[in-house]
């Protein structure tokens with residue numbers, strides 16, 4: 001972990017926000033971080049001194065963060081944990097697509113074909129589903145979110161500035177790019193199980209990769225369901241080996257450029273997952289300067 005990321009972890013969310021915003025101006029246009037960098041945060045991150053606190057009664061805008069990463073990397077898991085910690089909604093476009101599918105609306109049979117082939121649904125449809133969701137949140141006074149699975153194409157990334165609705169409600173502060181090697185991603189997708197009653201996400205894969213050729217080993221214990229979910233577990237229809245391989249191929253073709261898009265704007269935080277949740281979660285909080293935040297929240301509860 002680079003020492004420059006280890007600053008001022010006493011921050012309130014609003015000062016964090018201000019600092020993440022200031023990052024974009026402090027970081028040179030072309031970042032130096034890449035997939036070979038095994039640190040948990042880009043080496044070029046330079047956090048500015050803490051800004052002055054906002055005036056006491058000013059309404060604070062909440063975080064607007066995005067999780068980017070290959071299928072199976074754990075976007076949903078970490079986005080949902082951060083959303084609980086920070087008190088902002090977790091919006092997964094994969095869930096919006098699955099809700100649309102389940103609604104048996106006019107698009108559902110076309111959508112199910114696309115999703116079961118591992119392909120992306122059209123930018124127009126995804127932007128429309130997300131716009132509706134964000135507009136509903138805004139009408140309820142929500143000013144922040146953690147997005148998971150959007151944007152996945154350059155056109156979607158650009159829509160944040162050009163779409164009438166998205167442009168009005170989104171101004172991303174930070175894009176967290178989770179990374180894991182491809183053979184693990186495949187195993188994790190194949191091991192994924194969902195409880196069709198409570199919606200809980202579990203994983204029966206037990207990953208134990210030995211260190212070799214300078215790459216660290218990685219251990220990820222299974223995330224097993226409680227006994228009352230055992231008989232209700234289902235597998236996602238797009239979590240078959242052939243479809244996961246296609247989703248990975250499409251990620252490399254369509255979404256890798258989105259990583260570059262945000263890297264060049266100084267908003268990309270690359271996080272190489274060091275292991276399972278117990279090992280990765282505290283390190284992720286640390287990379288986000290949130291390590292004290294969790295303790296403070298539990299103390300206040």
Ligand SMILES: Nc1ncnc2c1ncn2[C@@H]1O[C@H](COP(=O)(O)OP(=O)(O)O)[C@@H](O)[C@H]1O
Nearest residue numbers: 071072093094097115119120121126149150152
């Ligand atoms: N932003 C998006 N653009 C296009 N299609 C999407 C988007 N988000 C989700 N989808 C569709 O929903 C499917 C499931 O998405 P998701 O649950 O995020 O899975 P994963 O990240 O594991 O591939 C995708 O394979 C794709 O068909």
